[in-house]
Amino acid sequence: MTQLTSPPYLSTTTIASATTSSGTFVYNMDQVYAASLQLNCTFASSDTSTITLKISNDNVNFVAFATSKTLSVSGTSTIGLLELGGPIDYAYLQVSWTAPGSGHALTITGILNAVPAYVRTLN
Numbered sequence: 001m002t003q004l005t006s007p008p009y010l011s012t013t014t015i016a017s018a019t020t021s022s023g024t025f026v027y028n029m030d031q032v033y034a035a036s037l038q039l040n041c042t043f044a045s046s047d048t049s050t051i052t053l054k055i056s057n058d059n060v061n062f063v064a065f066a067t068s069k070t071l072s073v074s075g076t077s078t079i080g081l082l083e084l085g086g087p088i089d090y091a092y093l094q095v096s097w098t099a100p101g102s103g104h105a106l107t108i109t110g111i112l113n114a115v116p117a118y119v120r121t122l123n
Helices: none
Strands: 002-003 009-019 025-026 032-057 063-085 092-097 107-118 121-122
Touching: 009 025, 025 032, 092 107
Parallel strands: none
Antiparallel strands: 002 121, 009 107, 025 092, 032 063, 032 092, 032 107
């Protein structure tokens, strides 16, 4: 018996573009078995912000992970890699950020490395 899985896929998304306010972005994780999320954050000038990941099954009510997943962003550039593990048992992943401390423009790019939930067994 052999198991075949689809290869991981990379999805690069601009989560926030030169924003000076707080906000959220939601990934649909419904067909993802395991994943990690790399966040590339840059400020127009040195500043600070905090990025937090939360989960939901209804895309309305989001709650924190059992072990908090946050990234402190400071200076002009920060890169963080957050392991989401597997199997993923929630439908939505929310990325939220606080307004930059001094109001400088923040840009966040997310690179999601995901293994699809599809698994096929051959005899």
